[in-house]
Amino acid sequence: MNRGVRFGVGSWGLAIYAILGLVLxxxxxxxxxxxxxxxSVKSNIVWRGFTWQNWATICTVENGAVCNAFxxxxxxxVVATLAATALGTAIAIALVRYRFRFRSATxxxxxxxxxxxxxxxxxxxxxxxxxxGVPKGVGTIILAHTMFCISFVVVTVRAxxxxxxxxxxxxxxxxxxSPWQVWWRVTFPLLLPGIVAAALLSFALSFDDFIITNxxxxxxxxxxxxxxxxxxxxxxxxxxxxATAVFLLAIALVVGSQLLSAARRKRLARMx
Amino acid sequence: MAFGAFGGTPGAAVDVDAAxxxxxxxxxxxLLPGLAYLALFFVVPFVSLVLTSFQAPDPIGEIGRxxxxxxxxxxxxxxxxxxxxxxxxxxxxxxxxxxxLLIGYPLAYFIGVxxxxxxxxxxxxxxxxxxxxxxxxxxxxxxxxxxxxDDGPVLSVLQALTxxxxxARITGTPVAVVFGLAYNFIPFMTLPIYASLERLDLxxxxxxADLYARPATTFxxxxxPLSMPGVVSGTLLTFIPAAGDYINASSEFLGSAETAxxxxxxxxxxxxxxxxxxAASLSIVLMAAILLLVAVYIRRSGTKDLV
Numbered sequence: 001m002n003r004g005v006r007f008g009v010g011s012w013g014l015a016i017y018a019i020l021g022l023v024l025x026x027x028x029x030x031x032x033x034x035x036x037x038x039x040s041v042k043s044n045i046v047w048r049g050f051t052w053q054n055w056a057t058i059c060t061v062e063n064g065a066v067c068n069a070f071x072x073x074x075x076x077x078v079v080a081t082l083a084a085t086a087l088g089t090a091i092a093i094a095l096v097r098y099r100f101r102f103r104s105a106t107x108x109x110x111x112x113x114x115x116x117x118x119x120x121x122x123x124x125x126x127x128x129x130x131x132x133g134v135p136k137g138v139g140t141i142i143l144a145h146t147m148f149c150i151s152f153v154v155v156t157v158r159a160x161x162x163x164x165x166x167x168x169x170x171x172x173x174x175x176x177x178s179p180w181q182v183w184w185r186v187t188f189p190l191l192l193p194g195i196v197a198a199a200l201l202s203f204a205l206s207f208d209d210f211i212i213t214n215x216x217x218x219x220x221x222x223x224x225x226x227x228x229x230x231x232x233x234x235x236x237x238x239x240x241x242x243a244t245a246v247f248l249l250a251i252a253l254v255v256g257s258q259l260l261s262a263a264r265r266k267r268l269a270r271m272x
Numbered sequence: 273m274a275f276g277a278f279g280g281t282p283g284a285a286v287d288v289d290a291a292x293x294x295x296x297x298x299x300x301x302x303l304l305p306g307l308a309y310l311a312l313f314f315v316v317p318f319v320s321l322v323l324t325s326f327q328a329p330d331p332i333g334e335i336g337r338x339x340x341x342x343x344x345x346x347x348x349x350x351x352x353x354x355x356x357x358x359x360x361x362x363x364x365x366x367x368x369x370x371x372x373l374l375i376g377y378p379l380a381y382f383i384g385v386x387x388x389x390x391x392x393x394x395x396x397x398x399x400x401x402x403x404x405x406x407x408x409x410x411x412x413x414x415x416x417x418x419x420x421x422d423d424g425p426v427l428s429v430l431q432a433l434t435x436x437x438x439x440a441r442i443t444g445t446p447v448a449v450v451f452g453l454a455y456n457f458i459p460f461m462t463l464p465i466y467a468s469l470e471r472l473d474l475x476x477x478x479x480x481a482d483l484y485a486r487p488a489t490t491f492x493x494x495x496x497p498l499s500m501p502g503v504v505s506g507t508l509l510t511f512i513p514a515a516g517d518y519i520n521a522s523s524e525f526l527g528s529a530e531t532a533x534x535x536x537x538x539x540x541x542x543x544x545x546x547x548x549x550x551a552a553s554l555s556i557v558l559m560a561a562i563l564l565l566v567a568v569y570i571r572r573s574g575t576k577d578l579v
Contacts (some may be wrong), residue, residue: 010487011386018382021375022400025458028415029407035415045418087306098299109307113314115508115566117516119535120555123542124317127324127552147313150306208409210519211535215542227410231524235414243408250406251399258395 029247036240043234054237061238069226070242072138073207076222080145081202087146088153089195093187095154096161113151121148122215129216136218144216145209149202156201160194207246325552336546346553354537354554361533362561364446365515368453369461372510373503375454376461380502381495383462384469401462413452413525420448420526444528452520457510464509468502469495504573512562534558 035044039051059067091110094100113121125144129136168190172182188195210224217225227239328341351358379401387394404412420426420442430436442448472495480490496503518535521527527536534554542551 014382018379021379025404028412031415032411087309090302091306094299094302099295100299109310119516119538120559123538123551123555124321128317128320131320204405224410243411247407254399
């Protein structure tokens, strides 16, 4: 019997503590979802009864401000994710596979943006755009988001590259595949899970970013920026609706992918 | 989840220094676009920020216009005027990190060690830990504002139990801000610790018990040291963003004018009153203080691999 996992009095105490921790994590989520059904007028603070109404009016309330901000967030997220994933994956491969000078300087350059507080990143970019006379808007938000996503892509993809056996690619070359073919037919498919994870992380980081966006958005509004500006006068329930929909979609994706990989593991276990 | 990578992934730690043999121009081709991008949008902005931090007001006196100068006084002025905000930021961030650790470590231990025999429950618990990432951070903080507000459920209950006087408030106080900061970063604390506890070989714990160590001794001498890489990543992932945060402390969310942190001052100076040199020099002060603290912390905790 494995003593480490026996359930004693201490274990029950720990279980209760952990469950309370999870409840704490989930409380504001439940609150946010519940208030997407609140029959509210203007400010959505006091519970006034259940309604489906808000779900039908996400794009009409405040002349579509909520909807537009959400659209901008999606656009920014997709473009920044594509750019950061491409740039970051290339760096990750180079870091694991090749020897080059300035290696530690490169690692430092990847690490620093993650260790820098967002206000500093945001203010720095804003100072640069100001000095260069670049007008702030959706374009500058995308440039900023791509920057802070790159490091996270590198870290994520790098972990995957380092588990990849170079012999598999060598086998491809031995069979007279061109470097291009080796990349698309061998390396890329094997790296894909890592690249997808990195892209999802980038999108999530971009979609929820407020601080850096606030410094570089000018008049443009993303979903978080909209919420921040609305907080002073009252956030409309339609913002909760969008957040709820996104939340449910993301959870469905995560649970779905978990079930899929569990099923694949089972199949593999049967085969061997 | 990718945050595990920050805590050091199993294979990565071994391969990182295995010095790949090949030198090839391909490496340069792969590195160049990304590094050029980071140089242009991370390094150059940082230089820009440093230059801005030394700027002097326009001699003609137009508001919001500054000229290139070497005005050291910006720093001394900022430090004398805003030292309470600086102290507050690091104090709040430290308190929030400790609270997040006290909640996150047992949670990670429960999921990573106790739930090992129940893979399905373990997966479910992990989904619940990352669930907050999927709902806007501003909306979650706003939800806490509602829950902790003057006529919200928490305050009413505490007052009904006469644990708090009838005129007591939670929102707008340091308690609310520290709580909000701790709450927002619990997943960032939990996931790296989980990543290192999940791989913990329980035979070490058993060995401790076999040698007649009390459970507490085993924990502090065996389990905790083995999970240190996760604790270091988790505390950094909590402390750094918490020290620079300005959402929780802003008066639209959990704070008030009395709880303003460095982030609030930087935001106000940059985006509202357009006093760029003040915002820039405060940013540099924040950055320098954080880098210094992180360097000392990493050295003392004995972990080197961060990326």
